Amino acid sequence: MLETEVSADLLRWYDVHARSLPWRVPPGGNAADPYRVWLSEVMLQQTTVAAVIPYFERFTTRWPDVQALAAAPEEEVMAAWAGLGYYSRARRLVECARVVAQRGGFPSDEVGLRALPGLGAYTAAAVAAIAFGQRAVVVDANVERVVARLFAIDAPLPAGRAEIREATDRITPALRSGDFAQAMMDLGASICSVRAPQCLICPLSSHCAGKGAAEAYPVKPPKKAKAQRKGIAYWIERDGHVWLVRREAKGMLGGMRALPDNGWSARTDGMGAPPVSAQWLEAGSVSHIFTHVALELDVWAAKVSHAPQGDGEWWPLDRLDEAGLPTLYARAAALALKGE
DNA sequence: AACGCGGGGCC
């Protein structure tokens, strides 16, 4: 294989077939705004493009630049992130914005970017290449799949990642490496897809060692079984308000607003009592699948005349959509409200 | 190296 031919063929394809996305500039265009590239890359960590687009639009409308985001209360950013998942990203997003605003802008090289909170090997390389035109080896799940097929790399992941990275390095061009990275992602998202790859129309098929057997690559390890958990969430209402708490910073849904619960997320389930004595009604049950836990959450509802034990706040029901409840609790709340 | 960490879309 002639490595330079791979990138040349891919970039020719990208010049015609590049997806148009809100954080992108057209192929070969001017440099993209580092703030928008960084924000999109963080949102896209383990998250699909379709899920990110509306969040990206809302964030950039509300906080158009890194100074604006740095000045925002962390609580507001967490609430705006609600529903997108992996909430430690939102906390690090604010932390990173404040560091960047303080130093007067993003570092323009991969090493400097890698030192920022929330930027790992992938994101630092992506921002360096896409926003700053630096040559960087960008390996995400798309690139991993495309390259494993292109070179027929059958070493199982995660050990095979070293080999995949070396191969990606060999085909990454010195010029337009940001376009190259995005082209690899577009190829992986469309033609070189996880299921039913379309080798017949692939611009890299003439170079591809895995062609025709593409679905055999990359070799992934078996999944672990999900733990099953049960819990109770409490819908506590008074005068058109509901009692909300804030979860601990670490762990499941860390730092997010929530309904009080009986401790379902604790490692050792020490199931606690309701935070207030009341006449409870069963509002129903929510089945929710996390990455490594399957939760069945019963929802108990009551109207009370005084505040429960512990920290919390009365939140107005007519502004509940602004509370920033993660999806689990948004579903539990919908259940309780439907039962009224 | 392995694990914890969301949620939605696809088949």
Next chain:
DNA sequence: GGCCCAGCGTT
């Protein structure tokens, strides 16, 4: 129901 996704930080 299982798989996947523009991964990161911690242990």
